[in-house]
Amino acid sequence: MENGYKRAVIDSVEPEVHQNEFAAKRIVGQPVKVYADIICDGHDLLSARLKWRRCSEEKWNETPMREVAADHWQGAFVPDAIGFYEYTVSAWVDHFKTWRLDLDKKIGAGQNIETDLIAGGILVEQAGSRAKGLEKKMLYEWAQKLKDPKVVEDEKVALAHDDLVILLTERYPDTRLMVEYPRAPHVWVDRERAGFSAWYEFFPRSASPEPGRHGTFKDCHAWLPYVAGMGFDVVYFPPIHPIGRTARKGKNNTLKAKPDDVGSPWAIGGPEGGHKSVHPDLGTLQDFDNLVAQARDKYDLEIALDIAFQCSPEHPYVSEHPEWFMHRPDGTIKHAENPPKKYEDIYPFDFECQNWQELWEELKSVFLFWMEHGVRIFRVDNPHTKPFPFWEWVIHEIHKHDPNVLFLAEAFTRPRMMNRLAKGCFSQSYTYFTWRNDKQSLTQYMQTLTDSPAKDFFRPNFWPNTPDILNESLQKGGRGAFISRLVLAATLSSNYGIYGPAYELMEAVPREPGSEEYLDSEKYQVRNWKLRREDSLCDLIARINEIRRENPALQSTNNVTFHHIENDSMICYSKTTPDGQNTVLIIVNMDPHHEQGGWTALDMKAMGVPTGQEYQVHDLLRGERYAWEGPYNYVKLSPHTVPVHIFRIRRRVRTEQDFEYFL
């Protein structure tokens, strides 16, 4: 038999990921909005509280929740630190609130309220019996007044409407009536960069200014102002470790390497060391440390490392721990394969080996090693080919050492696998963006990311290119495609990145027709780049990153709204901050070959513009301003100039003769 006094019921609490098996993800300093369905039989009114705390603290904080739709309640708290938080919801039948509402209805209907006022007095008195000190005294005084036949009715009614009375009675509820949600859902709070970041990937071995010379960490110093100048905040390096020689791949992924071929950085390990060493041709660990420090201190750039848990046959692990690898019946170690494909330059770990605990600890120590060298962001290579429980463990372990560490999951695989990695605490995830090149599929994909349970755990990071993916749209679309894909990535997702300088220099030639591989890919050879080419997109990229920094609406992903535009080659969407102060409207011509025009049908409510009011659209790329009114506006964009508008929406705010009419 349940407790009969507990009439409120609470369910459908959000955010909660898989019955609290995982934590919802949020950003420090940003409100965590909590929703719950809270109901009660009959017509009685409820009160509800949100309770929350850092998991490391004992004391709960409390804040009232409010009903924002029928039976649907909301509360919020702002986490001021990085790490785990938990919250729960409690609710109770609030007889005093119910009494006051009924009283008003009776007064409105001209009914006698004499006994009602006494009943109200009793309720206030009961609250008083639960209070202490001065508050107790106040409640008793009010109760006395409501029950006193000598006090005139008007005075009692005025007292019943005093908000102070509501607040104090709500503060001392009848705890017998109180119901608590049975779980305390967890929220993982990350630092800001987890939610808002611009990544730039380059190969340090291609950083040398002299053609033919292997680049070094020292060469990379000269790249820092270039990358920072474009407005990026994360520099991500492919693996920087010694590279194996067995079955080394030659240029353009040929099976037989020539003696001077440098090999793939993902074939990790050689006699010079493994995952905790740097390739001698790049310099020393000290050189790396200097670069990390310089990037951080002078350019506010973070260096992110690629962690690829696999070994070349010469990796020290192979001889020191042969038991960590898979073996054939004859005792030899198995190379990686996905039959009929063979990857003879790579040994995968055997996560089902007997010493799996030792292996897990060692892999964890790889992260800790680079953290000691100043790295706080890791891009993890192919995480979906290592056990999910391993990631869930290792990321939690690392976060115990430092909750500032961020992990980007490089998993291009099936949706459920990608989601699971994100649930298991990867801070950001690669996406299908690269292959969503038409309006319908891109819109639908954005809805999957932002309007599904995934929004609470999967943080997309949009890449228009990577060293592995030169999409057909870029191969064939020319400059127009490079601009439009960049703007889509940078404005649809608050986290995005490019692989440069291939991107800003618009490298577009595939290894062979139909392939997404780059010709002369840096994965297999050193390249020499002329960065300051006249046609480079670097200035445009710099402006777009500046717009992202200046407009908080672009610093979130889930706040996107798509608007109708009557042309299937054009896409139109806006983003607004929760406070409504900043709205950005983006229109892109996705046809890289032809000028396209179309009428918008804007959702004015989502844009925060009152019906019938004029507003200004301010093109942040071109500097032009237009006066628009209503949802219907004709827009024309050419791929031969800049095929995008990024409009700041400026609403009319003053009616006086001010200089600035639009905010």
Place this chain on the structure above:
Amino acid sequence: MENGYKRAVIDSVEPEVHQNEFAAKRIVGQPVKVYADIICDGHDLLSARLKWRRCSEEKWNETPMREVAADHWQGAFVPDAIGFYEYTVSAWVDHFKTWRLDLDKKIGAGQNIETDLIAGGILVEQAGSRAKGLEKKMLYEWAQKLKDPKVVEDEKVALAHDDLVILLTERYPDTRLMVEYPRAPHVWVDRERAGFSAWYEFFPRSASPEPGRHGTFKDCHAWLPYVAGMGFDVVYFPPIHPIGRTARKGKNNTLKAKPDDVGSPWAIGGPEGGHKSVHPDLGTLQDFDNLVAQARDKYDLEIALDIAFQCSPEHPYVSEHPEWFMHRPDGTIKHAENPPKKYEDIYPFDFECQNWQELWEELKSVFLFWMEHGVRIFRVDNPHTKPFPFWEWVIHEIHKHDPNVLFLAEAFTRPRMMNRLAKGCFSQSYTYFTWRNDKQSLTQYMQTLTDSPAKDFFRPNFWPNTPDILNESLQKGGRGAFISRLVLAATLSSNYGIYGPAYELMEAVPREPGSEEYLDSEKYQVRNWKLRREDSLCDLIARINEIRRENPALQSTNNVTFHHIENDSMICYSKTTPDGQNTVLIIVNMDPHHEQGGWTALDMKAMGVPTGQEYQVHDLLRGERYAWEGPYNYVKLSPHTVPVHIFRIRRRVRTEQDFEYFL
């Protein structure tokens, strides 16, 4: 640290209602399909099992699950008894299956498989070490063969493809690799009528054939063949208890009753007794028992009672247990009110009273009392004004006595409250159907019911009218509206009901314009009905109930698919059985005044008709058959005859010279 061998992960298991806080509802004898997302890192294949049992039994049953979409698995079990079941899901990396797939790929690529065959032999040997008896012997024998250098390769490959080997290795998995879903979701299995029922409500006091005489249970005997003849299977009576006199309502809900006014049956209780007594004017308890037995034995009709937990001021509870009611400060008992409205003929129970446990037990005993008198279906009046925890408790308690008991929740209130009552185990629920009178709102409502989490716990029961609701569409729509609303209720929802004879005799006059109350409502007076009127809809209703019985597709609700029809006054939908053997297509003209026509655009896949194949639509009301081909067909319906088509879809099944081309 997790167990490193457990690489499979399981989540998004369905059906599961609120983290197993509630049970999903199913019907005895019908398959319970279980879905789960099951994934594993890398390319290894998985195997998975569904484990299930009756909660009252110790032994689990097991059945394999199969992957029905990428990473999405399905299994099923058929509950053969009424009551609680539970299930869970386990999964593991299946190295033998993976090995066989890789082997085939290597053979296809012409690669050497010598060592692979030995590796396979080892896997089979390991399975053998976990098996027993003859199965162990077989596995060892196969293992030997695969490892034997003297056996030719073709023979080994043939062995690898023997399904027996797959089955036996799957039966003896490496349990170290096995992962189990952490919960065992519950399923409540009801008898068939919970999912498929046709209700007929009438007031027994109006059953007398002589005008002016109060009807009796004995009079009701003559109604049984009438109701059974229309094909209904549940007869539902408004409360049959003594009626209070204090503040009794007169005809048409007037405040002052005349001495001969009979009062509302929902003002329960008088000096003659309360919830366990029958109104003396209806007869005796023995008369009631006789009626229940006759209905059951001769007409296969179940009598359902209305349970309304509220009391007239003369109810014996009031004097015997004044502590169960609410009191004013002066000690008098409070009547029901929803300010400014007062219901002075009714005292609500105080569920927050000190003796709430005693009250709960007494209310439970009301159900048990009527169960002793043969009742197994209860329609519960206004359950949303009594605590949700009470219902969750009392329904479980009653089900411990007899799991055959069904409960219909009469809650016309906000969606979240209605859903919660359903979660808390009400077998069926009243709905908003009555007010969904246009195509868009009806389609949307059906989607809310059948394509949301509610589909697992909320079983709608569609009523085109009730004694409380004479909807405007019926007031103004005439015969056409009465037919179309009936067909919509009876074919959209597998559970439906009408309040008769007001329905089949098309009573359409409201108490006053704008009201949904019936003029001269039976709620406040005895009526005398001429059942065999020539314009009665009873024959049409009989045919529709017959069609429902003959077509299993109409015996479920969640199997509905809406099809486009190019006329907003027309609605078009189909239902199909899971085996695809029975498909019914319904087209309704919802405009009660004008003939309407439109082109259909049928979803042929949902109809189970292969593209390009001719099919027959057989009008089950008119008997006509038409040959259709493809999705586009023109349909015209007039409200002045019968504004609906109920088509059985007959697909071509034989190409020979058979009599019956279409099944």
